[in-house]
Amino acid sequence: MKIEEEIKQSAFKSEYHKAFINMLYTASWLELEQSNLFKPFGITLPQYNVLRILRGQHPKPATVSMLIERMLDKTSNASRIVDKLEVKELVTRKQCPNDRRTVDVLITDKGLALLKELDVLDDNNKTGIHNLTEEETIELNRILDKVRQ
Amino acid sequence: MKIEEEIKQSAFKSEYHKAFINMLYTASWLELEQSNLFKPFGITLPQYNVLRILRGQHPKPATVSMLIERMLDKTSNASRIVDKLEVKELVTRKQCPNDRRTVDVLITDKGLALLKELDVLDDNNKTGIHNLTEEETIELNRILDKVRQ
């Protein structure tokens, strides 16, 4: 559906203004789609993203600062997201012996198993971005990188 | 900067997966840019969006349900955003006489004056989306609409 209909706005000041609104709206649309997919597993998107970073490091641990550096949203609060994952026993956290300021965060077997389930879900999800052709997807990536130049 | 470098991830599963992450990352980047622009005025993005909808209606009032319908994020809590705006005297709220379940929300002169200031700011902002050519912007809008098909 065209963005004008979605938010019931008849006209935008410019194509640029429309693209700005369209970006925010579509991203939030994609997030909602993804979070609904994950809801039955009791995991939120930020928690999922942290788990994925941890799997990328596994079996090495990650520190909280590494998580912040790699998270999509740099200003979010990695400590508290790890809190939630720890309660669900998807990660462990223990003080690093070399530098006792830092904390080693490790994904557990339970965490790895959960990610495996979610991978399948993700692979089977053919909505959203998958409406595009391969060429359109490449073009979208190029344009987005240019926006952040 | 390419998305791989931004989030320090060397490879994506597919161009589609990369586009998904790129969308969320770039939208959050744009939101941060916009919210920094507005910070000196003590207004958040959702509050700004509600004010804009109210200006679109002015001098007619809007109801809370109309705000929800037109907001970018449909599941957010319009009541509480209106609370914040009311405290700052940017909107007024009073029970509608015809249907006493609904509430008439109206933008004040102070609210209109604030929006006028922000418009100027917005017009002078030539970063982000404005890095694109007009053709790229049109193509971006087309692709985003297709994602939400």
Added chain:
DNA sequence: TGCAAATATATGTACATACATTTAATGTAC
């Protein structure tokens, strides 16, 4: 050595999101 600066993480607070529940008013079926 000793002490200030830097670093890593955690915590506090205001705001927003997501979703369930509550309250009040209205609509509708019988």
Added chain:
DNA sequence: GTACATTAAATGTATGTACATATATTTGCA
């Protein structure tokens, strides 16, 4: 016209974001 369903908005709670501050540890340098 009363009873039940529906609607509009507000409220409660858990999570997350944004940002400031606190605490502990390490580093660096006089």
